Amino acid sequence: MDERSPARCLRTVTGALPPARVRGPVLAHEHLALDLSRGGDTAAVLDGRHRAAVTGELAALREEFGLALVVELTCRGMGRDVRALARIARESGVAVVAGTGWYYERFHPAEAAAASAEELAGELVREIGADGDGSGAETSGTGGGIDGTGVRPGVIGEAGSGGDAPSAAEVRTLTAAALAARATGLSVATHAQLGRGGPAQLELLTAAGLPPYRVSIGHQDLLDDPGVHRELASAGAYVAFDTVGKENYRSDGARLRALLALLEAGHAKRALLSCDISRYGYLTAEGGTGYGHLFRSFLPRLRAAGADEDTIDLLTRRNPLRFLTGGAGDATAESAAGSPADPEEP
Template identity: 75%
Template sequence: MHRPHPPPAGLRTVTGPLEPARVRGPVLAHEHLALDLSRDADRAAVLGAAHRDSVTGELAALREEYGLSLVIELTCRGMGRDARALAEVSDRSGVAVVAATGWYYEPFHPREVNGTSVEELARLLTLEIENGLDSTAVLPGVIGEVGSHGDLPSEPEARTLTAAAHAASATGLSLATHAQLGRGGLRQLELLTRAGLAPHRVSIGHQDLLDAPAVHRELAAAGAYVAFDTVGKENYQSDEVRLRLLCALLEAGHADRVLLSCDVSRHGYLLAEGGKGYGHLFRSFLPRVRAAGADEDLVDLLTRRNPLRFLAAASAEEL
């Protein structure tokens, strides 16, 4: 394994390095712009070439209307990642995109995970981080969304999470998780920190699907980011409940630990197909957050400064 070293200077986007100070508008902290999670029972979990114009058009419109500056794209190995498509979307939309590496939760693990040691898995991730994704020169800027399902990671999930932590330590990148339906986040954080990763370099995913304010407070108090990243997915959780959970975490003094996004992961979520799109956070949810008492500085913290600090693996004082 490589010896740990500081985080890379600036942000790594699919079109090259970017200084955090140049990101003046909001960031979507967990999205998908190109993926394929289709299985026999779920053929709609795709964002492919046929949807590229719709994806690009949405991002460009959000840049114009709301100043959208950056998308953290958490499609990783086994999820149909397409680095060339991400570079195309970023270039055409004018929105910076950060790509990812890692392994999703067990049902989507590729064969390469089977029986492979933590050390070898970490080496595979480190090679992608150093050399580029999908036979391109596109460098990932984050590890994620590395996943588990249930209250405890399965044995393969424990290996991939541990390997991701080792790769994060070796390369300086931060790490975002997939906690299926919000469950198991505390165990994820325990495993990652036991493997040597500092909590402030970890975002625990899908916590807005878990109606457990005490868990959110515990994660935030430990120093991890708490991702409310499925905003608008009302078939899983209502935005009314999301707002209540968010307000509870803010009132507990943890505004600097929150990340927000919509997790568009099916073509049916796109505006062109009648969905709420990537902009639901800006059009619908943030107005409700403001109505609940948030001022513009707090909104900027939630939507810009927090995700930038997470990506840069920085403390609150550094950005």
């Protein structure tokens, strides 16, 4: 497969969006519609019963904090519903980027079991389209896209593995993600179970020819290993602190210390932030911390620890936009995100 230049417009579920129009923060890893109940967790669901609550939360965050974009990483085998995403985006006024690819092996659908990495990559390319026009709008009757809706993914993810090293099946799906990313210009966001296996994921993806700056390694705030965070960032990948507020896994205090260590090591341009709302109990309507926990709780603590507003904007807007557009720090990517170019980036 031939490398394509990354499309500079974001592909959202309601149409192409120039990055320069994204003036508010971005949630880099969320779920608005999903169903993981077949894995045995009946609470890991966000469906039609919760749609009004999800929409209401996003609309309120747009009004209060200027929330501009959500990167929705529900992919194949996770109960993806892009028609629901399009409705949520239109009704909340918050743009949504949809994902594709395969989660970790426990949730692989049958299609992932028998095909080669190249065959799986071809399936992703057909779903994404490789025209590079940034279009992602739902277009009735056009076919193609995700489930024949005409909606095109704007990111590959969350492409997963479930341990310190990917299983044979996960090697194939992650390799497929890298090959499809090369062919279409999209970036890859991963699921690293409990933060483990990030270096192995990055090694596999880059071995397939994907530049590290087009990779975000997920759930690193669940891993108590600043050395791994520095290793990933030094290699050029994004380090996702994307389970903010999930105190039952790890305290936000520990997350904050790990993030500050990464910033102090000089890697502010490689961190992404989000909450990974992945069950209805996390919604504020159900008594949870909700999508806004990042803005209402974690960022104030980060400011109190010394982060200035430029750093906050970098973490919550410019970094995710650079990741999504495949920017390597060149003038086009940086100016599109509303910041000067940074020639020292890889």
